[in-house]
Amino acid sequence: MAREESETSGSTTGLIFVLCFVFVYLLLSAQYESYILPLSVLLSIPFGLLGSFLFVNGMSAIGNISIMKMIMGSMSNDIYMQIALIMLMGLLAKNAILIVEFALERRKMGVSITWAAVLGAAARLRPILMTSLAMIVGLIPLMLATGAGANGNRTLGTSAIGGMLIGMILQIFIVPALFVAFQYLQEKFKPMEWEDVDNSDAEPEIEQYTK
Numbered sequence: 001m002a003r004e005e006s007e008t009s010g011s012t013t014g015l016i017f018v019l020c021f022v023f024v025y026l027l028l029s030a031q032y033e034s035y036i037l038p039l040s041v042l043l044s045i046p047f048g049l050l051g052s053f054l055f056v057n058g059m060s061a062i063g064n065i066s067i068m069k070m071i072m073g074s075m076s077n078d079i080y081m082q083i084a085l086i087m088l089m090g091l092l093a094k095n096a097i098l099i100v101e102f103a104l105e106r107r108k109m110g111v112s113i114t115w116a117a118v119l120g121a122a123a124r125l126r127p128i129l130m131t132s133l134a135m136i137v138g139l140i141p142l143m144l145a146t147g148a149g150a151n152g153n154r155t156l157g158t159s160a161i162g163g164m165l166i167g168m169i170l171q172i173f174i175v176p177a178l179f180v181a182f183q184y185l186q187e188k189f190k191p192m193e194w195e196d197v198d199n200s201d202a203e204p205e206i207e208q209y210t211k
Contacts, residue, residue: 016082020089021045028097032104036186040178041096047174048092048167049085055162056081056155080152084159092167095132098124099175104183107192113183117176125172132168136161 021042028038103120107113142157 016086020086024089024093034186034190036182036189037100037104040100040175040182041093043178044096044171044175045089045092047170048088048163051166051170052081052085052088052159052163054166056159078152078155080156081159084156084163088160088163088167091135091164092171095128095168095171096175098128099171100179103176103179107183113180117179120179121172121176128168128172132164136164
């Protein structure tokens, strides 16, 4: 029964991840009215998931060293880590959407693609840091859990913290670069429709980041 359950969960996990990506892609395509720009959000998600694997593997290596084994225990890619990865996909996509949405608004005002990406990353830096760090701090007790079910809690907490921390740091730089690339490609197929070319709403921000 354990072998059949393991085989079933392994085959369905991949399907769940694919469905999550497709669901996010379709929602963003409808929101941005583009099939290209959502890729700037989706392609930033794997960097956070990579951080999750790095943290879990790193903590597992530390856990094999003397007294740290009593504290950290052992962790593996089990159902708890897969739950954390699915949760991270939504949270990391949310951070990327914040940057892309703001950058796209500035682009529609007539700001250049590169400068719109810079403004988006700078303006959304504080909200992303606040929400991400609050979640990381809140998950620390889960990462250091003890008692019954501690291994599952530690795996879930460690993978979520690692993915959120690495993803938060990398997305600040990666998402603007992806936005520039895919927005440039998008405008090759569909020219931008300008909404506010006088930049009146963006002037305070432009002055702030050019001082």
